[in-house]
Amino acid sequence: MSVVAQLLDAYPKDLGKVDRDKLVACVEACIECAQACTACADADLSESDVAELTKCIRTCLDCADICETTGRVLSRHTAYDANVTRSVLEACATTCRASGDECHRHAPHHAHCRLCEEVCRRCEHACRDLLDSLG
Amino acid sequence: MSVVAQLLDAYPKDLGKVDRDKLVACVEACIECAQACTACADADLSESDVAELTKCIRTCLDCADICETTGRVLSRHTAYDANVTRSVLEACATTCRASGDECHRHAPHHAHCRLCEEVCRRCEHACRDLLDSLG
């Protein structure tokens, strides 16, 4: 069991009717995506065609920031606020979509964009899955 | 002219039809609110009635994270993506509302909650103003 899942189990109060598996998957996807986007933006900076990658860098930087914030919000359960959780998940899914689409354009040329696209798609789906399960 | 405004003026490409004053006001409100919420959550921790303030702490922590991310996204203009900007501003306004409402409950007892409520309201309005101006 991952540390994320173990800490969720150690939360001392009732979590309500949240789907624990989807919640854990989403937190894990967010922190993986934040790191991947940070690394992809940096790899872009070291490519000889960096001038073609500026949109990719910008979108990855946004995605890293939003995924980190979403991973944090989802790691807190005290005084749960459905409106906040939903709006943050929407923003995260939207940004992962944008970042995944842009990395997709560069995936044929750059292995880091290929990896980052996969991770962004996984995180987008994890956010949508969790959103759907919130009813 | 603030550093935020000076840096916006130094951006080398066309910014499109964004309302510069509302954009600057929103970036400034986001970074002010991120700091205020961090400080308010910490002040809550040092109050003798901390057990009554746990919802306030949690909401302020979320608000600090989302305001920081929003301030970053709005400070980037390369390859502007309207969907990302809108969804992040929605999440920020929603969270500032939640944090402002919770601080409001404690404003009669704690000066930091009174200050933090004001800053959260200002940031919520700055986000809504900018959202409206995006058309």
Place this chain on the structure above:
Amino acid sequence: MSVVAQLLDAYPKDLGKVDRDKLVACVEACIECAQACTACADADLSESDVAELTKCIRTCLDCADICETTGRVLSRHTAYDANVTRSVLEACATTCRASGDECHRHAPHHAHCRLCEEVCRRCEHACRDLLDSLG
């Protein structure tokens, strides 16, 4: 191979003489510790003895912030600056030590502090290992 390791392999330029295994281990420890500290601080907020846990919350919040920043700095390789890397690793090890020590005090009573202490110790050691390997 983890996504962190795969992205390191996809970095397009020479990484110099860094120990790749220690670098990957440190990035993974930082992002794990950032999440664990965020979750532990929140779990503290929901404990009935929250008034005894305020130092733990504060130290975990610092540790989450510094671990996230350290994970980001270590995920970038373009234009490596040894002074920056070293000073950030020092700050991260110092903060993980403080957070691990404080969680240790509460480990007999709270499972989340027990888990969080382990993760903080692991991250502190990963930072020190990487620092030592930098020569």
Place this chain on the structure above:
Amino acid sequence: MSVVAQLLDAYPKDLGKVDRDKLVACVEACIECAQACTACADADLSESDVAELTKCIRTCLDCADICETTGRVLSRHTAYDANVTRSVLEACATTCRASGDECHRHAPHHAHCRLCEEVCRRCEHACRDLLDSLG
């Protein structure tokens, strides 16, 4: 009086013998520098000579992250830990120095680097001033 200063005044416990003016100045410098570095890195991405600015982008990204974390740590006063504060201030001053030096190289050509250099120098000095005052 700035919101940062007002919130410091509203902190409910004794702050010890810290120099309040230097503390407020340092928090304000950190949040100003985090925003300036985010904006400068983005402006770099939109310059026609972006390939010459990759070190500047990387250093500004690090500096934004470390300044934000330092501003947060300095905004917390509950259970003050001198070792953590010192090590974070050292890392922040080191990174502001690196970022200011790199922006200095591009200051003759780019107004955003000129502005960002000034802000980085101011933040480096504010960190050193506060460090010195801690004894």
